[in-house]
Amino acid sequence: MNGIVARVFRQETIDGLAEWSSVPVINALSDLFHPCQALADMQTIRERFGELQGLKLAFIGDGNNVAHSLMLSALRLGMDFSLGCPQGYSPNPDIVAQAEGLAAVSGAALSIVHDPAEAVRGAHTVYTDVWASMGQEQESAIRRRDFREYQVDDALFALARPDAVFMHCLPAKRGEEVSDSVMECARSVVFDQAENRLHAQKALLLTML
Ligand code: NVA
Numbered sequence: 001m002n003g004i005v006a007r008v009f010r011q012e013t014i015d016g017l018a019e020w021s022s023v024p025v026i027n028a029l030s031d032l033f034h035p036c037q038a039l040a041d042m043q044t045i046r047e048r049f050g051e052l053q054g055l056k057l058a059f060i061g062d063g064n065n066v067a068h069s070l071m072l073s074a075l076r077l078g079m080d081f082s083l084g085c086p087q088g089y090s091p092n093p094d095i096v097a098q099a100e101g102l103a104a105v106s107g108a109a110l111s112i113v114h115d116p117a118e119a120v121r122g123a124h125t126v127y128t129d130v131w132a133s134m135g136q137e138q139e140s141a142i143r144r145r146d147f148r149e150y151q152v153d154d155a156l157f158a159l160a161r162p163d164a165v166f167m168h169c170l171p172a173k174r175g176e177e178v179s180d181s182v183m184e185c186a187r188s189v190v191f192d193q194a195e196n197r198l199h200a201q202k203a204l205l206l207t208m209l
Pocket of ligand 1: 029030064065066129130132133134169170171
């Protein structure tokens, strides 16, 4: 059995592989999507709460690859999804349109706002990712400025439900998108997520091959 697992910069590379390959192609991260991470994340959330439908997932930060895949996964599975991002860092409009279609079917709610507190209120999970993704390192300084109000710290996390969990796809930059205290708190499930990457991806390979 053969397959291709590709971690790339541009989604077009994945699309080209999928078009021309005769074996399954798995996107292990592109500039637009991170579906393998989202699979492990949904597994992690279900382990914690016993179900997915009816929960609220809040993503704070860049409307990036991780946000896109979580948005599509959550809305498909009946979870409300809220994104709190700075102006200029909104998600891709085509992916938002796709997400709205999924929300119309599942009945889940999608909200994209620029106020992190509004996004987090009532959430079961608060998720963040690095401010500068791979390939954006030269934008780090400007992004640190643009995202400075978007750190998941104790005050922001406290606006979520009392049993909310903190999530991050890792690697994290402590002191930037997340404070040390939230990263290390008892409700941080970042290492469960990391472990579940193994289990979810084994299941994915089994399904595809
Ligand atoms: N948004 C990040 C995710 C890393 C797992 C990046 O693309 O670098």
